[in-house]
Amino acid sequence: MKKISLILGLFALLGWMSSCDKGFDQLNVNPTAATALNPVFTFNNAISNTSFPASTLIFEEAIVQQMFSPNSGITQGGNFNVDNRGSAGANAPLWQRYYRDNLRYLVDGIAKTKNDAARTNLYNMMRILKAYVAMVLTDTYGDVPYSEAGLGYLSANVMPKYDTQESIYNDVIKELTEATAALDATKPTEAGEIMFGGDIAKWKKTGYSIMLRAGMRLSKVNPTLAQATVQKAVAGGLMQSNADNFVVRENANYQNPIGTTLNSTEAANYYLTGAFVTYLKTTSDPRLMSIAVRYVGAKSGPEQTAAKANRDPAVQIGMPLGYDNGTILARATADGLASFYDYSQLDRTRMGYFTAPCFLVTYAQTQLLLAEAAQRTWTTGNATDFYNAGVTAHMKQLGDYDATSLVSDANIATYLQKNPYAAANGLELINNQYWIASFLNGPEVFANFRRSGFPTLTPNPYPGKEIKGNFINRLSYPDSEQSVNAVKRQEAVARQGPDNLDTHVWWDKQ
Known part of the structure; x- marks a missing residue:
């Protein structure tokens, strides 16, 4: 008798669990969640x-x-x-x-x-x-x-x-x-x-x-x-x-x-080049006033303040290529500047804003x-x-x-x-x-x-370059591709040429 009662109780429990399952999938689906993305x-x-x-x-x-x-x-x-x-x-x-x-x-x-x-x-x-x-x-x-x-x-x-x-x-x-x-x-x-x-x-x-x-x-x-x-x-x-x-x-x-970078960690690190500023000045280009700012007399990044900002094209001086953060100091002095922070920059309050x-x-x-x-x-x-x-x-x-x-x-x-x-x-x-x-x-x-092939630029004279020619011709593939897609990447390299800065892309015919 006890055995029969136990069996009946088990069936009742299973029946109750089965009834609980009804609608369970609907109860566990968020009715407001998107089912497809436009x-x-x-x-x-x-x-x-x-x-x-x-x-x-x-x-x-x-x-x-x-x-x-x-x-x-x-x-x-x-x-x-x-x-x-x-x-x-x-x-x-x-x-x-x-x-x-x-x-x-x-x-x-x-x-x-x-x-x-x-x-x-x-x-x-x-x-x-x-x-x-x-x-x-x-x-x-x-x-x-x-x-x-x-x-x-x-x-x-x-x-x-x-x-x-x-x-x-x-x-x-x-x-x-x-x-x-x-x-x-x-x-x-x-x-x-x-x-x-x-x-x-x-x-x-x-x-x-x-x-x-x-x-x-x-x-x-x-x-x-x-x-x-x-x-x-x-x-x-x-x-x-x-x-x-x-x-x-x-x-x-x-x-x-770009604007976010120039207004945060790299605010004092990027400068307009001498080639760019000189070309605009030589041709009396009014766009220089729209592009450039110079923090006259700045000796550090914190000194690049609004009070020192000068947008007059006549005072703009681009930073020459061929120098690093060790050698540019002497060049800035030779150019009559307080420091390399005194060279012209992109105006990060306008064109360079975030x-x-x-x-x-x-x-x-x-x-x-x-x-x-x-x-x-x-x-x-x-x-x-x-x-x-x-x-x-x-x-x-x-x-x-x-x-x-x-x-x-x-x-x-x-x-x-x-x-x-x-x-x-x-x-x-x-x-x-x-x-x-x-x-x-x-x-x-x-x-x-x-x-x-224009403009006609003087090659960057910085010593220790890794390229054989005068200018970089392409960017190399990220190293991550060597890890995740090495075979297909190598097929491209074998066909196109070495994965370096000297290799020319197809349309850049020599």
């Missing part, structure tokens, strides 16, 4: 992470001799013509930011919207941004993961192959051609995206302006494809004013990485590329007009940093009168202006310097 949110995350990391101060800005630090350690790179490898090295942040915080979101978003007729515009916007990101990566490093990049979650491919730069450019041009043409203002326009708020016309002009840049990048290695791409971009419709600029708008929550906008592709750059295309007879129009429009646009663009940075119409007219376009040395004049108009866009100014 791909426009990941797109916005990718956009905000397209701004350039502070490492561009270490390499790109120093290579093109606009701004550099005389210090060694983590800040050494283009200032001494040495590599800076390692997972935390100066050659790694752009790779990490653009793959981890940008491209993987774009690849995921593209996959989620590809077959969604209601999100066709978002799909094509993401293709355009991905093409831009791919150009920055391949221009910087050469052969890089592209066709298999960002597929770790979607297809468990955690060791993507490195594509050749030629194949990347071919696909980028294809993607820009298809995606830009497919944008359609009669379909949902994605007002939630933070770049243009769903303005399809601006996205179209951005896509074709990036295509123009891609075409001009091939001017040495494949002039025929370059010309055809340029003509396709022009026919599609390019940026028409500064209102069309492709720019990341920073704020207190999403700060400009909420300063980050310009990716601009109307000014686009007009200057058109000027070169016209000079090469690859497009119709007057090179002089494009040149003047490009210079004017950049001087006006400076007002986007701060109202006091805007160059007046009178000063623009005076500058163009003193520095007129001349076809005889047109390519040099155009690309010298592109050098200035791309200031703080490290990847672009570095790429165009290699492509065009």
Whole structure:
């Protein structure tokens, strides 16, 4: 009898437990939690992470001799013509930011919207941004993961192959051609995206302006494809004013990485170069007042106070290359300065502020590329007009940093009168202006310097350089790739050339 009672009790307990299980899964699911992420949110995350990391101060800005630090350690790179490898090295942040915080979101978003007729515009916007990101990566490093990049979650491919730069450019041009043409203002326009708020016309002009840049990048290695791409971009419709600029708008929550660095740990460590300041002074360029500040008489970082700040172009003195933090002291004395803290810097209260906008592709750059295309007879129009429009646009663009940075119409007219376009040395004049108009866009100014050969800079004379030539030609792959993707990385090295600063990328034909 006791046995029967025990069995009956056990069944009752099991029955009670079974009834408790009913609805258990619903009770343990948060009813307010998102079950799917709107791909426009990941797109916005990718956009905000397209701004350039502070490492561009270490390499790109120093290579093109606009701004550099005389210090060694983590800040050494283009200032001494040495590599800076390692997972935390100066050659790694752009790779990490653009793959981890940008491209993987774009690849995921593209996959989620590809077959969604209601999100066709978002799909094509993401293709355009991905093409831009791919150009920055391949221009910087050469052969890089592209066709298999960002597929770790979607297809468990955690060791993507490195594509050749030629194949990347071919696909980028294809993607820009298809995606830009497919944008359609009669379909949902994605007002939630933070770049243009769903303005399809601006996205179209951005896509074709990036295509123009891609075409001009091939001017040495494949002039025929370059010309055809340029003509396709022009026919599609390019940026028409500064209102069309492709720019990341920073704020207190999403700060400009360069501005944040210059207003914190490295505030007293970066200086405008003698080459950059001298060129602007020699040509009486009014932009120097918008760019530079000198803390006259400063003998230390703490002495770089507002009371000592002088923005008068006449007093600006750029720091000469070829010195480190030990040898620059004597040079500063020879230059009549109180210390090396007395040299000119980027004004970190305006262009170098932590909420300063980050310009990716601009109307000014686009007009200057058109000027070169016209000079090469690859497009119709007057090179002089494009040149003047490009210079004017950049001087006006400076007002986007701060109202006091805007160059007046009178000063623009005076500058163009003193520095007129001349076809005889047109390519040099155009690309010298592109050098200035791309200031703080490290990847672009570095790429165009290699492509065009302008401006004509004196090689950095710092002793102990690691390069064989006069200038760095590419950045090396981060050491982390040797650990996580060694086989595919080695395939790229065997094909492209040694993984060092001397190897040329494909379009940088010698």
